[in-house]
Amino acid sequence: MSTGFFTDTTLCIGCKACEVACKQWNELPSDGYEFTGNSYDNTSQLSGTTWRHVAFVEQMHVEETTIDDRWLMMSDVCKHCTHAGCMEACPTGAIIRNEFDSVFVQPDICNGCGYCVVSCPFGVIDLVNVFNAEASGAYGLATLNDQRLDDKQTAVQATGGVAGKCTLCYDRQTLGMTPACAKACPTESIQFGNLEELRERANARVESLAKRGIEASLYGAGDVGGGIGALNAFFLLTDRPEAYNLPVEPVLPSTRQPAGYTAAALTAAGLAIAGWMIFRNA
Amino acid sequence: MPGLGTSFGRGGATVWVPDLAHADCILIEGSNFAEAHPVAFRFVMQAKERGATIIHVDPRFTRTSAMADVYAPIRSGTDIVFLGGIINHVLANESYFKEYVAAYTNAAHLVREDFVDTEDLHGLFSGWDEEKNGYDVATWDFERDEHGAVVNDPTLQHPRCVLNVMRGHFARYTPEMVEDVCGTPRASFLKIAELLAKNSGRERTTAFAYAVGWTQHTAGVQFIRTAAILQLLLGNIGRPGGGIMALRGHANIQGATDIATLYDLLPGYLAMPSALRNEQTLEQYLKSTTKPSGWWANTPKYVVSLLKAFYGDAATKDNDFCYDYLPQLTGDHSTLPTTMAMKDGNVKGYFVIGQNPGASSQNGELTRSAMERLDWLVNIDFYDNETVSFWKREGADPSKIATEVFFLPAATVVEKEGTMVQTSRLLQWHDKAIDPARDSHSDLWYFYDLGKRLKALYAGSNDPKDRPILDMTWEYDHDDPHERAKGEPSALRVLREINGFYTATGEQVKAFTDLADDGSTAAGGWIFTGVCPDEHTNHARSRSGDDSTSLNWGWAWPANRRTLYNRASADPDGKPWSERKKYVWWDEEKREWTGYDVPDFPKTKAPATPAIPGGKGLDAHSGADPFIMNVDGKGQLFVSGALKDGPLPAHYEPLQSVVRNPLYEQQSNPMLRQWDRPDNAYNKAVDAAYPYVLTTYRVTEMSGIMTRYVPWLAELQPAAFCEINPELAVEKGIKNGGWVTISTALGEMEARALVSGRLRPLRIAKGQRVHQIGIPYNYGSQVAFARGDSVGDLIALSMDPNVSIHESKSLTCNIRAGRRAPRHSGVVDADVPSSERTTMGQSSALGPEDLRDPAALTHHARANDGKDASHGMRQMGQGDRPSPEKGA
Amino acid sequence: MHNVATPDEAFAGASGRDSLPATPTYFERPMLKAPHWEWNVITYLFLGGVMGGLGVLATIARDDRDDERRLRRSARYASFALAAINPLILISHLGRPERFLHMLRIVKFKSPMSLGVWGLILFSGAAGANVARELADAGVLPRWTRHFAPSITTPLQAALGAFVAGYTGVLLSATAIPLWGAGKTHIPAASVCSGFAGACALASLLATIEGNHAVTRKLERLEIVAGGAELAILLDFKRAAGSYGAPMFEGARGEKLRTHTLLAGIVAPMALNLIGSAIRLPKPLDAVRTTAASILTLFGGYVLRETLIEAGKASAADPRAAFRQPR
Amino acid sequence: MAKTTIDLTKMLSAGEGLRLSERVGMMPNLASERTRTLKGRIAHAKPVVSLCPYCAVGCSTLAYVSDEGKLLDVEGNPDSPISGGHLCPKGSAIFGLTVNDQRWTTVKYRAPYSDRYEERPLAWALERIAQRVKETREQTFVKSSDGKRVNHTLGIASLGGATFGVEENYLLGKLMHSLGVVSIENQARI
Structure with a gap:
């Protein structure tokens, strides 16, 4: 069965329960304690150890009316793409597609090469490199160091780090449980379920919002283009994707490979012929 | 809670939280619902999805505003004008729910002829005594006939009937006035007024939700009163999707009020005996506290049962059930006056349990320096905090602080069992999951242990003053051998004692109606009677919810009623007001009240039952009087005498305000209480040195010490910050994310600037531009991952006259870019001989974190801080009634 | 969204930001993650190109000319040495040796990293076989061992060499980094050119040390061609990349690209090489010239990779580039 | 440490190796032993009904406890008519409140x-x-x-x-x- 997330930003109250529930379940440390001044967003981005991230977009009118003032909030997450750049790039096979059709990083296989990091068109996956004694002190509850976890050795791997991102709570799904973020979300802005059902629900939601005069669009319920296909974690937005720090035209990096290999091959052939000629004509 | 209590009868939220989903309109004001109560807010979102209109009125555009259909800005502290404006609108347009108002409120009562309204006395009510600096409330009463019965005019024509008195009183609260005072654009105000009227009546209901945004003002109780009046006029009390949702701030705030650890209350909202009233004997006390009609006619039963629960067999009819064991009040012993007394050296020992006044109290430096004068401090908590470590705060010199400090490690909620009462008065039991970490113990364990040790220490004493300790029943050993071995008391045993039992048999009492005043029953908290109705049942542990009123999930006091005053959901004849808003109704066949909830009414009292003039208890009420706790069974639009600052709400500016009161000559609440002394300096009203409004609040991600150490939460809001609007930021050269220093007459704090258009400058009367600054009240500067100066350090202590709640929501301040100067606190009282100081202090060098500025070492300024200052407290007059109104 | 003060606008005055950005972004936060790659990956890419180019040179060189014979030998030794070093550099990036083995769990055609590692391994095999052949020829190894290196390993090393040199470009261009994506043909082609030029330079250097001056002329001519092609490709990259190219071609990094990579790393050695082919300098001076040209070329090759990686990091930090990614 | 290299040998050993062909190519799906046996850590834990200690909404929680009596996880209790299993960020952090090396337990x-x-x-x-x-x-x-x-x-x-x-x-x-x-x-x- 294909499962995924439908994140309806019109229901998001920006409480960040998803961020915390995710960290609690996945036993992830904090990313540091930096005040950004960027609205209420102090975690700033998805990272190797922040697998849900709530974006805050303030759109306040300068003049006195308050009618159209908006404070948009969106809980961002790994998109679990149909064609996933990270998975294609992974040279070890650490990133796999599991039986729930989600893109899963096997921490015991990942060797921390970082190639997935630059291959995600959404800037989601990142290396985790805070799992050492020094860092755990600085960052507080580095629970992967907790003795209760028997596989922490494989999870932490080495000081070089492993890639980290949302697993769509694979380990919870194997128990028939809802992912931690979707379960916690007080207003059910994050909905988890069968993808087909979620997409139907999302389309219906767009229509019902339109009836209320709210213009909304889906991001990733269908093909997002660039060879990526649909997203298993998709969103309902009420502004341009860029407003939420989402790409409007993402591209699957591997689509550039044929051109690259061809150019390289032609150049190499050309130079080889040139060399051959130079050596022979000398 | 007098705001709700004096209006409806009980000091609790009238609403069952999930019922908010059935509202057609929800007005959220004085509350940042989505941020402070995110999970309950899902019912607001459900209501919205069902088509309800969500309105948010707040000084700041918050995450709640972002979800609301209508947001209106308001100048902090002016809610009486805003709500009063709606009352005026509703009365002027005759859009109130006439049948409801006529039948269920005291609108028809005639007010005494000698009552004079604020209209005619420049903001004061009749009875003001300049010398006494207080009111004689005699005139705030109803006209009575020769038998003492209130005179009514059912036609509502009489100029002195409550409805018409209100018309006159609120006539001044026009939309123009609202715009001039609140800064709320007229269009927004009118839209909201119309939405409320449109969504009230037979077919539709509107709910109100508030929190400490209303309580923490010097007129906070009157804010809530205004809301109560409006909801009565709109006919929304006691009905599904209606009511007033008082959102409590902490897990067991309601329970700590019900089974009170408040100086003026005994469990079950019984008044603490006071030497300021004539309550020396049980008889005198009962005479003073029992009401002739309404439910409080039963007071003696509850008092005697409580004494039996406390003192067991020692309490007999002959010794007034040990009534004299209870201490008597001699003044206001609430937390702020106690802090002042501590500062003045009159408190020697202090227990601080799960509380961090060092960071969360107002006038933080006064609070912390007051603790220097203690002999001992016991703090039970999970983490190091600004209270227990007050002696090493910035600028303090530990070598001069004599206080002996004990930190006892507490058990967290999963490490213990017990009951908490949530915001809808619902008792919920939690099981224990794991043993507490290392030496940690439940608070129950500590209290039980301390009680046992004190009993042992006092054993054999013949001093009568020690009898209460020796006679107090104290047997709570756990049934589970594992727990008993560790000395853990049984919370269930305690809960059973609170529920009550028959003293002869030990059998549990099933309902508070079975309690007696002859010593045959014991009950530690009568309102909870019924939660453990027999040996095997603990309803607080009931765990079968449903989509409706979930009567089998937990247990709500009183008697498991979810929506209070739900008799009012039916018309006077007992029929639902409408099919759509059907909830509790009279079943003519079965001759009883029935419905989706437990009726908040005598089950078999027919709607047509006439009131018996002069009848005792509920006999004085008719079958159509839904507010059974009240003397007359009606909702009180006009409250006679029970509140200290007026029978009707009138707008006063906050004690520290940026404007003159535009409504009356009287600037601020004449009854507010303040301490004019150097260590509690106030900003003067309309002081050019402090031109900005300052308001405080909490954010979703933080509470206090319970969150600041949790990395997952600390990273979400890691530092104290200050929200200001871009216009002011530009004017002051403040950079977003940079440091700012905010100041009041009391001192300075620093924070990071969060420049946001969400804090809209307001335009009030005469085009005056008002900037509001917001600072979250979550931080402390000494410890934890998330930290920063506490805004409490800027707030001088002042109190509401009714419930002694401080004013922290509307203040004034100044602001500048940059960081504050180092603090030179740690002023030591002179009681310690200097020789002792040096000898004791020699070995202990100061840590680097103790002093930011080495110069502070030599700084001994402000010695004897406040010691010689006059006590200076005004309005310390004691209440004549219990005041269970609470904040938080 | 007219009349709406975006966070940028609202903050502009307060934060003293001089000009408003053209498109509002999310607090100017990067949308993409920057590569975590430092000197070791830069070196890995650079040496991969040189190593691959050497493999090709070893094949072009003829057996029947002594100078080319010696070139082939030194190219084989050198490329084998680099093939041995490069995995160590990669391991230094990965943190622990056994992590490299995870690369060998699978072959993934869609992963340039995977293909590259396998290419590197096969290249190492071919290079090893060819080195064995050289050693056997030199009499270091018994002569019969020569049979273990079939004649196919020579062209195989060339083919794999071309692949290894090219893959270091595809490795960058087939990522989400906008700058690199914009150079989807240019970066692989330039990488090959740079690899060839580097190989020629290294071979010239070795030949100069060996005293094999005859072959340096040929190498230098090839180097001129490779360098010229690289220059042309990079200039065309600048044109084609448009605004995506800004992090690489503008500002301080653009300046560094011009002075270090283009001028010092390509144009200068080209000029030196042209001088070499136009004028016959005295031997010692010519050796200095060759050495200088070679070192500059190698330096240019490293700096090109370094510039690409650093500019890639800057490109990842530009949300506007990331919102609309190059096809 | 050895565990990381096991996968390679296992892959090449009988059974695993036979299916090697399926795993080489565009999109290999090579699940490790850990992945194949992955189960949430509360699979065999005992849920204990508790309460959120923060605000007064009264969200019911489930505290999952291992056989050894260790706290593994605290999350919302779906049976609660108030919270329906949802929690806010503070409630979601009860585990971190309890199991925290900063806590004073003496x-x-x-x-x-x-x-x-x-x-x-x-x-x-x-x-x-x-x-x-x-x-x-x-x-x-x-x-x-x-x-x-x-x-x-x-x-x-x-x-x-x-x-x-x-x-x-x-x-x-x-x-x-x-x-x-x-x-x-x-x-x-x-």
């Missing part, structure tokens, strides 16, 4: 004029506190004031109560009232 004692805390045995601290309570009470107890019986002490105060339970409030109140303490306050007023 008695800390600061002697008068000292600049540091010392660890003290629990029993010692409790006995000392009891003695100090008695001492202060003896010093400050007032039997009558202005001719009226008051039987109280203003020398001891207590603050707290809204973060702990009903039973705890009751016992605290009962004890304090019996001691004659009247300044018994809690967060409800604050």
Whole structure:
């Protein structure tokens, strides 16, 4: 069965329960304690150890009316793409597609090469490199160091780090449980379920919002283009994707490979012929 | 809670939280619902999805505003004008729910002829005594006939009937006035007024939700009163999707009020005996506290049962059930006056349990320096905090602080069992999951242990003053051998004692109606009677919810009623007001009240039952009087005498305000209480040195010490910050994310600037531009991952006259870019001989974190801080009634 | 969204930001993650190109000319040495040796990293076989061992060499980094050119040390061609990349690209090489010239990779580039 | 350490190796042993019904406990009609509140004029506190004031109560009232 997330930003109250529930379940440390001044967003981005991230977009009118003032909030997450750049790039096979059709990083296989990091068109996956004694002190509850976890050795791997991102709570799904973020979300802005059902629900939601005069669009319920296909974690937005720090035209990096290999091959052939000629004509 | 209590009868939220989903309109004001109560807010979102209109009125555009259909800005502290404006609108347009108002409120009562309204006395009510600096409330009463019965005019024509008195009183609260005072654009105000009227009546209901945004003002109780009046006029009390949702701030705030650890209350909202009233004997006390009609006619039963629960067999009819064991009040012993007394050296020992006044109290430096004068401090908590470590705060010199400090490690909620009462008065039991970490113990364990040790220490004493300790029943050993071995008391045993039992048999009492005043029953908290109705049942542990009123999930006091005053959901004849808003109704066949909830009414009292003039208890009420706790069974639009600052709400500016009161000559609440002394300096009203409004609040991600150490939460809001609007930021050269220093007459704090258009400058009367600054009240500067100066350090202590709640929501301040100067606190009282100081202090060098500025070492300024200052407290007059109104 | 003060606008005055950005972004936060790659990956890419180019040179060189014979030998030794070093550099990036083995769990055609590692391994095999052949020829190894290196390993090393040199470009261009994506043909082609030029330079250097001056002329001519092609490709990259190219071609990094990579790393050695082919300098001076040209070329090759990686990091930090990614 | 290399040998060993062809190519799906046997850590844990200690909404929680009595996870209880299994960020962090290396789980004692805390045995601290309570009470107890019986002490105060339970409030109140303490306050007023 294909499962995924439908994140309806019109229901998001920006409480960040998803961020915390995710960290609690996945036993992830904090990313540091930096005040950004960027609205209420102090975690700033998805990272190797922040697998849900709530974006805050303030759109306040300068003049006195308050009618159209908006404070948009969106809980961002790994998109679990149909064609996933990270998975294609992974040279070890650490990133796999599991039986729930989600893109899963096997921490015991990942060797921390970082190639997935630059291959995600959404800037989601990142290396985790805070799992050492020094860092755990600085960052507080580095629970992967907790003795209760028997596989922490494989999870932490080495000081070089492993890639980290949302697993769509694979380990919870194997128990028939809802992912931690979707379960916690007080207003059910994050909905988890069968993808087909979620997409139907999302389309219906767009229509019902339109009836209320709210213009909304889906991001990733269908093909997002660039060879990526649909997203298993998709969103309902009420502004341009860029407003939420989402790409409007993402591209699957591997689509550039044929051109690259061809150019390289032609150049190499050309130079080889040139060399051959130079050596022979000398 | 007098705001709700004096209006409806009980000091609790009238609403069952999930019922908010059935509202057609929800007005959220004085509350940042989505941020402070995110999970309950899902019912607001459900209501919205069902088509309800969500309105948010707040000084700041918050995450709640972002979800609301209508947001209106308001100048902090002016809610009486805003709500009063709606009352005026509703009365002027005759859009109130006439049948409801006529039948269920005291609108028809005639007010005494000698009552004079604020209209005619420049903001004061009749009875003001300049010398006494207080009111004689005699005139705030109803006209009575020769038998003492209130005179009514059912036609509502009489100029002195409550409805018409209100018309006159609120006539001044026009939309123009609202715009001039609140800064709320007229269009927004009118839209909201119309939405409320449109969504009230037979077919539709509107709910109100508030929190400490209303309580923490010097007129906070009157804010809530205004809301109560409006909801009565709109006919929304006691009905599904209606009511007033008082959102409590902490897990067991309601329970700590019900089974009170408040100086003026005994469990079950019984008044603490006071030497300021004539309550020396049980008889005198009962005479003073029992009401002739309404439910409080039963007071003696509850008092005697409580004494039996406390003192067991020692309490007999002959010794007034040990009534004299209870201490008597001699003044206001609430937390702020106690802090002042501590500062003045009159408190020697202090227990601080799960509380961090060092960071969360107002006038933080006064609070912390007051603790220097203690002999001992016991703090039970999970983490190091600004209270227990007050002696090493910035600028303090530990070598001069004599206080002996004990930190006892507490058990967290999963490490213990017990009951908490949530915001809808619902008792919920939690099981224990794991043993507490290392030496940690439940608070129950500590209290039980301390009680046992004190009993042992006092054993054999013949001093009568020690009898209460020796006679107090104290047997709570756990049934589970594992727990008993560790000395853990049984919370269930305690809960059973609170529920009550028959003293002869030990059998549990099933309902508070079975309690007696002859010593045959014991009950530690009568309102909870019924939660453990027999040996095997603990309803607080009931765990079968449903989509409706979930009567089998937990247990709500009183008697498991979810929506209070739900008799009012039916018309006077007992029929639902409408099919759509059907909830509790009279079943003519079965001759009883029935419905989706437990009726908040005598089950078999027919709607047509006439009131018996002069009848005792509920006999004085008719079958159509839904507010059974009240003397007359009606909702009180006009409250006679029970509140200290007026029978009707009138707008006063906050004690520290940026404007003159535009409504009356009287600037601020004449009854507010303040301490004019150097260590509690106030900003003067309309002081050019402090031109900005300052308001405080909490954010979703933080509470206090319970969150600041949790990395997952600390990273979400890691530092104290200050929200200001871009216009002011530009004017002051403040950079977003940079440091700012905010100041009041009391001192300075620093924070990071969060420049946001969400804090809209307001335009009030005469085009005056008002900037509001917001600072979250979550931080402390000494410890934890998330930290920063506490805004409490800027707030001088002042109190509401009714419930002694401080004013922290509307203040004034100044602001500048940059960081504050180092603090030179740690002023030591002179009681310690200097020789002792040096000898004791020699070995202990100061840590680097103790002093930011080495110069502070030599700084001994402000010695004897406040010691010689006059006590200076005004309005310390004691209440004549219990005041269970609470904040938080 | 007219009349709406975006966070940028609202903050502009307060934060003293001089000009408003053209498109509002999310607090100017990067949308993409920057590569975590430092000197070791830069070196890995650079040496991969040189190593691959050497493999090709070893094949072009003829057996029947002594100078080319010696070139082939030194190219084989050198490329084998680099093939041995490069995995160590990669391991230094990965943190622990056994992590490299995870690369060998699978072959993934869609992963340039995977293909590259396998290419590197096969290249190492071919290079090893060819080195064995050289050693056997030199009499270091018994002569019969020569049979273990079939004649196919020579062209195989060339083919794999071309692949290894090219893959270091595809490795960058087939990522989400906008700058690199914009150079989807240019970066692989330039990488090959740079690899060839580097190989020629290294071979010239070795030949100069060996005293094999005859072959340096040929190498230098090839180097001129490779360098010229690289220059042309990079200039065309600048044109084609448009605004995506800004992090690489503008500002301080653009300046560094011009002075270090283009001028010092390509144009200068080209000029030196042209001088070499136009004028016959005295031997010692010519050796200095060759050495200088070679070192500059190698330096240019490293700096090109370094510039690409650093500019890639800057490109990842530009949300506007990331919102609309190059096809 | 060895575990990381096992996968390679396993892959090439019989059974695994046979399916190698399926795994080489565009999109290999090579699940490791850990992945194949992955199960949430609470698979065999016992859920204990608890409550959220933060705001007053009263969200029910499930605390999952291992056979060894260790806390593994705290999350929302879906049976609750109030919370429906949802939690806010604070509620989602109850685990971090409880299992936290910053937590103080022993008695800390600061002697008068000292600049540091010392660890003290629990029993010692409790006995000392009891003695100090008695001492202060003896010093400050007032039997009558202005001719009226008051039987109280203003020398001891207590603050707290809204973060702990009903039973705890009751016992605290009962004890304090019996001691004659009247300044018994809690967060409800604050």
